[in-house]
């Protein structure tokens with residue numbers, strides 16, 4: 001049983017962060033990651049990413065626009081890489097602390113809600 005769930009994360013709000021909070025440890029990051037299984041953790045547990053192969057360039061841009069709304073609402077912003085015209089990589093890390101915070105997992109769970117299976 002994992003106490004951290006995608007539903008709980010998606011219902012939370014990102015906390016304004018300009019530093020002063022500890023990065024999640026790799027162990028903590030793993031626990032959070034298990035709640036958002038479409039995301040992967042990098043080797044050093046400093047970021048998470050999700051790749052989406054969109055159906056077209058326009059669909060990819062539409063997805064970016066939906067992500068923009070979520071990110072602005074939460075005031076937590078992903079790095080977005082659109083390459084090969086329709087392959088989107090969404091990267092989340094907390095720049096202010098140079099690693100992962102709960103905010104990254106809150107945003108990941110919220111982004112999952114606006115990506116439909118038919119998007120890719």
Ligand SMILES: C[C@H](O)[C@H](O)[C@H]1CNC2=NC(N)=NC(=O)C2=N1
Pocket residue numbers: 015016017018075076077078092093094095096097
């Ligand atoms: C006050 C406000 O929460 C901060 O400036 C935010 C803005 N968005 C951010 N987004 C990300 N990914 N990392 C940050 O450290 C960050 N800082």
